[in-house]
Amino acid sequence: MPIDVTLPGGLTLALVPDLILMAGAMVLMLWSAWRPDSASHQRSVGIGALVVTLITTAAVIWFVASGAAAKQGGIVAVDSFRWAADLIFLLATFIAIAISIDYNTREGIDAPELHVLVLFATSGMMILAAARDLMIIFLGIELMSIAVYVLAGLNRRSARSAEAAIKYFLLGAFSTAFLLYGIALVYGATGSTNLAVIGETVAKYRLGDSPMLLAGIALLLVGFGFKVAAAPFHMWTPDVYEGAPTPITGYMAAAVKAAAFAAFLRVWIEGFSGAYLRWHLAVWWLAAITMVLGNVVALAQQNLKRLLAYSSIAHSGFVLVALVAGTPAGSSAFLFYLFAYTLATMGAFAVIVALGQPGESDLTIDSYSGLWNDRPWMAAAMTVFMLALLGFPIVGGIGFLAKWYVLQAALQAPAPQFKLATLLVITTTISAGYYLQVVRVMYMKPRPANAPARLPAGRLTQIVIGAAAILIVALGLFPDSIAGFAQRSVAQPTTTAPAAPGRMAVMSPGSAGAGR
């Protein structure tokens, strides 16, 4: 089904899933203001938000099944890269809302608008995944970020939550300014904000040496570096992730990061592949520093939320390796990695929510000691999530395949990234030091006698944890369907520039299955 996104009707059709989500969020906003705040109202709005998420997911799946495709040009993309990214965001959104219903009940946060804000942030992400114009990317990032600034500070009685919100807000706004200046300079160098036009102009006039374009790319790199929490622009991450309410932390670590990465990849591949040789080294160093710093500093963490914050920084580095490869195989490995990472991260944060004490006082790794004796299923699920983040074969499920595809993309690129691949393997080994520490504490360390009794976890949280763990293992054993979908969902460079290696290498159909 071809869609012409240059016509108003085609544009509306191409944005149907986003519009469904926004309309649903607005109706829910009215509904949440209709009744006075209470725990039961918070729950009902949360269930409504889950329903809206499911309807939007159905719409996205309908678009995937109908094979809708747009011609090049226009301001939004209709391609499977967008739909795959959308499904990742919606998965993270569903889990985040489901666990925050139980979390809010326990913490006494009677704020039904939380779920509405999550939906608005998700609509910003979906716009980011669709955007093919720097103007739309800016609006998508802001729609997402402004909602998440509020979400970080949603627990008004907690000073930590307020502190997380102000740190996130100030650094987020700072990074937005860099991003915007980068957009302005790219516009100045190429005369357009449309990614396809930028890509053509850069290749045609060989703008790789234009100082204005290079300055613009550098500023965009800083802006996106902040948003995806890549070192050295990661300073805000541990503080914000520790202070924000736990379900929101998971949402930020998974969905917000994935959305920023989706836009990052599209801008770099579609817009700047003609200047690959210019930005390649900068992204290379960003990936290398991020992997090393995230994994090494995570070793020293005792607070589980901080540990996962550094782990998420480290994973940004792994994803950047796929971006450095710059090939279609890199772009499908990128999507597969984000999917695996989203499932494992959201699962881990769901376990933290399920086992937390009121007031979030109980977040050290040691508070998980003896979990295997008290809650064997919870311990087993947490083990799956930790091993998936580590990239352990079989038990880690798709976590292992995700790392495998990234390595494969890096090594099979026209300019093979041997050093970066080596660094990825070494830092993954380092990461075993902290992921396995969590597992060891759960199974081998007895729970101290004076520890507070564990509270029962909410029903929704339990369902989500079980589903995420089963999905990780099952898809790890039978990855063909999802790997095939990821392989078809690549962002294509728009140019035929000789400097762009994205043209030359295509992942052979059989090579994906070799990972098993």
Added chain:
Amino acid sequence: MLAESLALSAVLFSIGAIGVLTRRNAIVIFMCVELMLNAVNLTFVALSKVYGMAGQVFVIFVMTVAAAEAAVGLAIIIAIFRHKQTVNLENINLLKG
């Protein structure tokens, strides 16, 4: 005129960025961020003289978004003031590690 406008906006942007990095009062930092955004607006307006309308349209969007950001940001600053009785970031240090 174009070169001068671009140079001026680069200077304004740098002043804003240096302000964010050196000042410790949340309100002043926020004002510096706004200065950076407006420096970018100046760039867009200057460039739209060469490339046509798109730059000016972008400026309208940036101003709208900056207003929304200001509303949320000031609310967050009030929230932190209620907890700490200060908006100085040196005193806002519960989260460390």
